[in-house]
Amino acid sequence: MIVPRTRSHTMFWTFGGLILALLCLGVSGSQSLYDVQWLPCPFVDEKVHVNEEGHTETKYINREAVLQFGNVGDKPLHPTITFLVTASKVDMRRYLEGTEDKLQCEIRRYSTGGIVMRWPTAGAQDHDVWFTSTIRHSEGLFVITTFLRHATAASAEGQVDYLQWITVNDRDLLTTSAAMVVLTRTPSVEVGFLKEPNLHCQFSVDHKLPNATVEWRLQKHGERNKLFSYSSRTGKSEGSGVAIKAIGAGNASFKLPPTRKNSEGTYICSVMVPPLYGSHDIPLTLSEQPRVSINVGSTLSMILGKDQKLICDAEGYYPLDVNIEWYREAAGGSPTPLFLKNVLYSSHRLHQDGTYSLSAFFYLQPSLEDSGYKYTCRVSHKSLLTPIRKSFSLIVTEPDSTLWYITVIAFIIAMLVILCYMLPQYLAGRKAAKKRF
Template identity: 30%
Template sequence: MIQELLFFCGLLGLHAGSTNDRTATPPFRTVDIVLECSYLGEAPKGLLGAFGGSFSKDLATLVLRDVSVRDDGSLGEATHYKVPWKSAGSSSRIIFEASAPSVSIPHAEALLHADCSGEKVNCEISPYNFQQHGKGPCPASWFMGTLRLSRGISIALVLRGPHCSGEQADKSDAILHPKLRIPVSEKGTVLTTVELQSSSCNTSLRTHLGGLVTLDCHFALAPSSLLSSLEWRRQHRGSGRRLFRYQAGSTGPRVEPKVHVDLPQLLGNGDASLKLQEVNVEDEGTYMCLVSTPQHQIQHVIQLQVAEPPRVRVIPEQVSFKRDVTTTLTCDIAGYYPLDVSVSWTQKTAEDEAEITLSSIRFSSHQQSQDGTYSITSYLSISSATVQAPATYSCHVSHVALEEPISVSAYLKAPEKTGSEGLVGGFIATVIFSIVLFIVLRRKRTDQKFEAASSISRAYHYSLLLDPLSE
């Protein structure tokens, strides 16, 4: 199926140098989107097809025909996908051709360029048995197509397959799929139409306390289908409750506090998104958007996680080194959710090239506040016998709500001289100064006496020279 995988990737570069006006809104055009899928058969009957039990897995291809997308100039001379000619039983791969004449395909651009951009698409097709249509050997067939993109987008498609009467099944020229036992085209493909689609652009969300979060859910119906109900449910730790329900023909929706669904948008353009206000830890859980018609039901599952970053401080921020004294630094971590948090201490002195991780730390037990957040305290003991000052001690905290760890430091100052040490030092300095001064003065007096004696001697010898008989 390399042809299907690379069909549009080769077209993206044909007009990369187009000189179209980039400021204008790109026009729409229709293209075929080809997706590699798996077909899960022999599934138990249920609302959403195959979700357990024994099943078989076959290779499949889903061709979404004539999907409208914006042409930004990179599509080139795109042509429709051509199904390789083969008989119905010549290949184990099941090819589904799906047309959507009146139901738009959501996130079509993302699906079209998925292989070229390196995004992964998980596609599964399974029998859909919410309500059986027709009777006989080959009644009306329905399939559920589930598409999940790696960026978090999920799309569900209800596909109406071909059907045949008992007389058609008995005809020798009837072409039935060898595995599905339903009519196929001359090329062996299963021809279907999209009757209902629903999508969500966020299968998982993370939000802070007290904020506003929107859980995305959109849908579109074929003209032959009508919305019968929309429901939002929440499940967490084995318990669940209904948050919102709209029933067609009712006087108004049933809604829980803090929850809002725009009813005009819901009925006007299929926007069933739920807004959740003033989020707290009790709002965490699994949210389900269920869109129902009289014949079908689709649900989307969104995981909502509350993540609040911690507040960190170190006490004291600055401490003086004292001999024979053990100092304890305290790192307070408070206001975080969920519970898991990682705390470490490091030391850095002037002689260290890098921070040194310390292991002699202690922790208090976790405490939970009224708003559901947690706190913990970490202690680091500094012994004057084993540390050098000055030094910096840092408390590092990692948490799921933090993009990078928080580091808060305390500074250990060099030892200061005490009062007695100052007196002793001053006395010693005075004694040394006195001794040096005494030596200097004594040496000066000796030099003066020697100079005087030398002067007298020189005067006596000079007088003898003048009067040699005077002796």
Template identity: 25%
Template sequence: ILSLSTETVDSPTPLPPFRRVDIALLCSYMREDVRGLQPAFGRLSSEHSATLVLRSIRVRDDGNLGDVTEYKVPQEVSGSPSSIVFEASAQSVSIPHAEYLLHADCDGDEVNCEISPYSSQQASEGPCHTSWFVANLQLSGKISIALVLRGPHCDSQQEEKEHHAMLHPILRIPMSKEGTLLTTVEFQSSSQNTSLHPRLGSSVTLDCHFALAPTSSLSSLGWRKQHRGSGQSIFWYQVGSTAPAVQPKVHVDVVELLRSGDASLSLHEVSVGDEGTYICSVSTLLHQVQHIIQLQVAEPPRVHVIPAVVSLDRDTTVTLTCIIAGYYPLDVSVRWTQKTPEDDHVEIPLSNAHLSSHRQNQDGTYSITSYLSISSDTAQAPATYSCHVSHMALAEPISVSSHLKAP
């Protein structure tokens, strides 16, 4: 006898279909100075408004795309000497976090985009050499993306003659008939956490991914930590070497690095000494891109008030002690309030408390103590005295109370 179950099994929710769209981003172009030098501190550079158009990018259609249309180059671009429009094809390299870039305006996020020439040799190689650019994107200070763009180049003498007559007035490189610069994405790297606040003893992953066009290959990966003027290499891998050079407590999966472009670094048993600026550097034979991740330890305080219950005799004074321990970083705010049964919804701020000096513990965290004196001459029992502590590692202040009993 064959028995069939009558229970209905929920089928998995199908993923939204993919769709190809154009993503247009307003950018700044940092122009090299007259000497052909890269923009850098102490060197001359000028800034121009620019547009980066990522062509035919594959994104999930969640039903909110509507009638998204292909980006049309404005007619005024070809006639304007100050217009800089980069059209970037990404047929060989996928664009990371494309959905976030597409919906940034609707989600209230801000995309900062800066484009600069990668090589400083453009001026000496003529209008038909291959030009390289790097576009750095920051999405609301959380996601960073670097795109290495390969500019137009000439495949024949006829093309070179045509390009000589169609040079961009600012960049002095070949442009399309519409007045845009046709580029391809050859190398992309991204990080989805530019700032981390792990707790002591936890493990944290510093995200860094990349993808290369088939014509490029990974040369090396390095992770470096900088803090208070000093720096050190904590991971280095050269493709072809037998093993990476790595510091204790850190790990990069070399198999995943080579297979999928996952260059993320895992940091175990976080301590105060791990705080600093971490730099992920991904290199090919021609290019290098970097991502900067700030790591700041955030350990919330432990708060105790002693005694928890107190009674006052006539002509006496009692001191309440609020112990705030084990927090990091240093800044902490402490305040006291009083509440009575007659007015249970109103907390009266008290100003007669005083603080000890900060004490640093062996693990690098801090402690402090706040004292509040209660006199039988002024106190009204019963009452509740509360110590409120605010710290960056807390989503909301901690409040711990001591109860004054009626005589």
């Protein structure tokens, strides 16, 4: 039976559709990709052999492949290598945001490093083959690594897994199951001083109560220092920064103390559920915008023949590299401003909080033709999307002639007063000299 659509029905479905769309977009406004059927995902294959000197050599081969989501027995949708990801308690699609054109996918083989053990789910075998699928958002919203388990008919014994990789032919269909996901929504972090950023790290496993070990390390200057560790098997933890109660729900995010200069480095979140080990590197950099000022107001009036020291200060910036330039242009702007070459610079000044300051100055002795020009200090720094500019307009005037006349008259009067005072004494002195002779 077909129900006729009335105006009230239309309004109801329109309003309902709007609500559903808002729910799908979520609070952040990002698009859901939970129902995506497939993703292009190149497969980085490996050819491994031991050379004559006993060293292992690996050749990497980029091959065309796709991730396809479905059920056991589904046919491939594309004539390429197809990794069929079947339903499990872990679905990487629930973590995806944005649009498909922003996703960068890559599949690699995964070696268990000689650990031979059965994954604790139904149907798993000791000789299962593992792959990883890493999906990145091109604008840095997230990085997701999924471990894919592929069951083989028989095992190849006697050698470690990377020396006995199964052969994957073009157009092969490999049925897999997502066993574990490790992701971060902060692939890189840039913050200012004295901030407390939260480095996101999350994981999910396809079975309950996994034997998981979570660690955070900081890598800098070639060294790795442990910041935090927790083992669900022993219940013991070291360090701080992670809420232990949240780990049970898969949240291993790390909260930093107030950031300082020595906070910079690469923070590594790792999750180990034997025989799998997943990690994400999160580089953290500090950045502070400069405060820019000049030592004059918006208009500078000068008298012809005088000079003025003009100073542009950039203060409180980090990191060190900053560029300060002075230029001038005609009133109303100029397509080709003139950059000044007689600019001098102070040395970089380091402050106690780790930020820097720098000054750029020059001496201005203008002519009447310079009047009306605008002088600008431009400061560029990596923390700025656009340079900061501070400007003043120059007005040059001739000396006041009235003042000059007053000065000359005053000089003449002073000389006359001196003459009137000194002349009688001079004449009296000559008369006295004549009397002695």
